[in-house]
Amino acid sequence: MSHLVHSLLVAVGLAATANAFAVTDPRGDFLPSFTGRHLGALDIVSADVAFDAADDTFLLHATTAGPIAGASGAAYVFGFNLGGPTKTPFAAIGEPGVAFTSTVTLQSNGTGAAGATPVATRISGDDIFASVPAALLPTSGVADADAAWSLWSVDTTVAGLARNADFAPDGEIRVSAVPEPAPVALMGAGLGFLLFAARRRAAARA
Numbered sequence: 371m372s373h374l375v376h377s378l379l380v381a382v383g384l385a386a387t388a389n390a391f392a393v394t395d396p397r398g399d400f401l402p403s404f405t406g407r408h409l410g411a412l413d414i415v416s417a418d419v420a421f422d423a424a425d426d427t428f429l430l431h432a433t434t435a436g437p438i439a440g441a442s443g444a445a446y447v448f449g450f451n452l453g454g455p456t457k458t459p460f461a462a463i464g465e466p467g468v469a470f471t472s473t474v475t476l477q478s479n480g481t482g483a484a485g486a487t488p489v490a491t492r493i494s495g496d497d498i499f500a501s502v503p504a505a506l507l508p509t510s511g512v513a514d515a516d517a518a519w520s521l522w523s524v525d526t527t528v529a530g531l532a533r534n535a536d537f538a539p540d541g542e543i544r545v546s547a548v549p550e551p552a553p554v555a556l557m558g559a560g561l562g563f564l565l566f567a568a569r570r571r572a573a574a575r576a
């Protein structure tokens with residue numbers, strides 16, 4: 371019994387502290403077509419997007435190989451696919467899998483926008499974050515929790531497709547879910563335990 375309770379507590383602890391699933395990307399893998407500055411800030415090394423159902427908000431995060439705040443003109447574009455006709459503008463530079471219906475652009479100067487609506491952006495060292503209300507991204511037949519995303523870095527001092535530095539992920543990946551609040555997780559664990567105990571009693575009678 372005590373072992374089972376301990377296992378449940380460990381499971382609850384994991385559920386409460388689990389981080390969003392992050393996509394990792396190699397260092398120094400700028401696209402051959404990229405003609406901009408090879409800044410660490412334009413080299414994506416990991417990224418994640420989670421959907422917080424409680425707040426109806428997407429939580430965006432990217433980590434780069436260098437400090438972001440000082441890299442003037444660096445931008446990070448999160449592409450979202452929420453159903454309907456997609457844009458696939460990057461086949462010519464070897465990224466045909468990047469398909470999106472809307473974008474959120476975060477800038478190294480701390481500004482950001484979802485479409486034409488400003489989005490608060492936070493920068494800390496090599497990391498950039500933003501919370502984006504799901505209502506800002508148009509949907510067509512895909513639930514917010516099932517949204518797919520991709521990310522690419524841009525040197526905005528360069529024109530055309532040659533401005534796109536690094537794609538990570540370069541195919542569509544589904545948003546992760548923000549872990550449910552601890553009290554809800556505890557309730558779930560309690561219910562699981564009751565079910566387990568009931569099944570064990572039933573098995574003992576059989």
Ligand SMILES: [Ca+2]
Pocket residue numbers: 395396397398399400413414415536538
């Ligand atoms: Ca990279």
